[in-house]
Amino acid sequence: MAWLPGHEPSTGTAAEVLSAHRAGRTVVTVTALRQNLAVLACATVIVPDLDAFDAWLAHPEGGG
Template identity: 75%
Template sequence: MTADAAPQGAHGPRAYFLAGTMQGARTGADLTDQSYRQLLTETLRGRRPGAVIHDPGVVMAEWLAAHPADVRASHAALAGRRVIRRAELAPELTELTELFHRLTRLAAESDVCVAWLPGHEPSMGTAAEMLSAHRAGRTVVAITDMRQNLAVLSCSTVILPDLDAFADWLDAGGDVT
């Protein structure tokens, strides 16, 4: 399929949700390298110029920009708490958890959820986004080596090994459910 023949979703250009490891197994504000988001975006733009791309990394950065110190301080304080009750979270953490839920809903509303899971590091957020998209009947493309991970296997429409395989999948039409 050529870039000129970009697939359409039910209501216009196909929407892609970029799921992927942010925090992974790290604590606090220690994030994984997020450069994969640009690589996925460039790959999609090159092959699906009219596509709508939902990047949680961009959404999170925009949201955090409004009050980064409060969020980071409240989030860091969680490490010292033995018991955490959702009803007792600081307002900015309640907003952060609501943002997480909005993002999982956006994954379910997008036509394709592209999950970047390099190596063998699990990502609970990515798993939630994949499950949400899977339950909504969307196409879930996992780019990962985790072929035997039950969550990946259960929620993926297709599992690909790397970015080149993803580009090939798109070039072949990017079959969707």
């Protein structure tokens, strides 16, 4: 899970997300940065906030 609050991408978090993606892991990002190329390319699930992440945790089969 990667949490990207605010509107600034994080290079360190992007590297971790890429590493998890390359390892075949489920990558869930909590961010409003839905247009960010790193998020779109590497995230399995994108949720807009922590409440939505909590809802996804309760029902991960429903997607994001």
